[in-house]
Amino acid sequence: MIITISRQFGSGGRTVGKEVADNLGLKCYDSEIIAKMAEESGFSKDYIEENAENTGTAAWIGSGSYHFDLNYMPSNSDRMWAAQCSVIRNIAKEGPCVIVGRCADYILHDEVPCLRVYIHADEAWRARRIVEVYGETPIDPMRRIREKDKRRASYYRIYTDQKFGDARNFDLSLNSGTFGIETCAEIVSTLYRKLNGQEE
Amino acid sequence: MIITISRQFGSGGRTVGKEVADNLGLKCYDSEIIAKMAEESGFSKDYIEENAENTGTAAWIGSGSYHFDLNYMPSNSDRMWAAQCSVIRNIAKEGPCVIVGRCADYILHDEVPCLRVYIHADEAWRARRIVEVYGETPIDPMRRIREKDKRRASYYRIYTDQKFGDARNFDLSLNSGTFGIETCAEIVSTLYRKLNGQEE
Numbered sequence: 001m002i003i004t005i006s007r008q009f010g011s012g013g014r015t016v017g018k019e020v021a022d023n024l025g026l027k028c029y030d031s032e033i034i035a036k037m038a039e040e041s042g043f044s045k046d047y048i049e050e051n052a053e054n055t056g057t058a059a060w061i062g063s064g065s066y067h068f069d070l071n072y073m074p075s076n077s078d079r080m081w082a083a084q085c086s087v088i089r090n091i092a093k094e095g096p097c098v099i100v101g102r103c104a105d106y107i108l109h110d111e112v113p114c115l116r117v118y119i120h121a122d123e124a125w126r127a128r129r130i131v132e133v134y135g136e137t138p139i140d141p142m143r144r145i146r147e148k149d150k151r152r153a154s155y156y157r158i159y160t161d162q163k164f165g166d167a168r169n170f171d172l173s174l175n176s177g178t179f180g181i182e183t184c185a186e187i188v189s190t191l192y193r194k195l196n197g198q199e200e
Numbered sequence: 201m202i203i204t205i206s207r208q209f210g211s212g213g214r215t216v217g218k219e220v221a222d223n224l225g226l227k228c229y230d231s232e233i234i235a236k237m238a239e240e241s242g243f244s245k246d247y248i249e250e251n252a253e254n255t256g257t258a259a260w261i262g263s264g265s266y267h268f269d270l271n272y273m274p275s276n277s278d279r280m281w282a283a284q285c286s287v288i289r290n291i292a293k294e295g296p297c298v299i300v301g302r303c304a305d306y307i308l309h310d311e312v313p314c315l316r317v318y319i320h321a322d323e324a325w326r327a328r329r330i331v332e333v334y335g336e337t338p339i340d341p342m343r344r345i346r347e348k349d350k351r352r353a354s355y356y357r358i359y360t361d362q363k364f365g366d367a368r369n370f371d372l373s374l375n376s377g378t379f380g381i382e383t384c385a386e387i388v389s390t391l392y393r394k395l396n397g398q399e400e
């Protein structure tokens with residue numbers, strides 16, 4: 001069984017994923033997915049990191065391919081999505097692990113047994129946290145959060161046809177602002193053990 | 201701190217609420233709220249039970265009050281909503297307890313410290329469960345579920361201006377089909393104790 005952690009920007013979902021993996025002795029896939037997507041697609045890691053959650057960047061327009069029927073040309077986003085699906089399916093084949101982000105919940109659902117987790121928190125809590133973790137930037141943290149939320153929601157809607165943040169797409173949703181990151185990781189680990197018949 | 205349990209029809213949220221209350225030695229409010237709403241509003245218990253989640257029933261049309269400006273006449277739904285808010289605020293004043301349904305999460309949020317829980321499950325799981333718990337009816341269980349979901353979502357949207365089932369409105373959302381009702385109750389109890397500084 002694979003644990004997928006979907007998360008709001010700034011909610012600490014990535015840290016929850018790492019702690020869960022540590023607790024359970026599993027591998028945690030996060031930035032490694034970007035490296036694998038780069039190998040698979042030919043795009044650079046930097047380009048993927050910058051653009052993978054954009055929709056409709058259509059950066060290939062002007063690449064000389066405008067003689068082809070636009071309707072049949074996959075955009076760079078589409079190509080990255082295809083690489084992402086393939087990378088995540090390959091990771092899943094290797095056995096139990098934790099996968100953070102990248103719509104793994106959607107890609108693997110109905111294919112592999114998954115514990116689908118969603119970590120979220122109130123805007124104010126996340127705004128404080130991103131300043132602590134990533135430092136100040138000229139852009140107001142609340143604005144950074146809202147832009148990222150918007151982009152992620154639109155990306156998720158386009159590629160999965162689901163509303164990001166709907167509890168019904170997950171087995172477990174936790175507010176990290178209410179419980180703290182460590183408790184969230186404990187709960188996920190406890191439930192994973194329970195589902196796998198490994199009582200504590 | 202008050203525990204509010206919002207739930208999808210057939211998800212076992214009511215049973216989770218009762219078990220949590222038992223575990224923690226708290227009172228669980230459920231059908232009692234209907235009785236209190238009846239006292240407060242003058243509507244009968246049966247009428248409230250049947251109609252409290254309807255929106256815009258406008259049953260008062262034909263009651264002889266059609267000379268008044270329709271815009272200023274609260275509908276029966278509005279009157280029941282007012283009674284519901286008042287009953288739930290009064291219950292909350294009496295101290296820690298578990299409240300199942302009735303938008304208590306929305307009514308009490310920002311007023312009282314709450315642990316807001318949402319219990320949901322896949323349609324097929326809930327369809328099986330409602331037949332087990334409530335018995336067969338001439339209506340297909342899947343249809344019963346979908347109609348109830350639709351009605352509840354619309355009620356929630358009108359009175360709270362929120363999307364029912366959005367994880368971000370809750371501290372904790374659990375799929376009872378994945379974990380089972382008993383485990384859901386354990387998790388809620390554990391987290392409540394933790395938030396109140398009562399480690400197990």
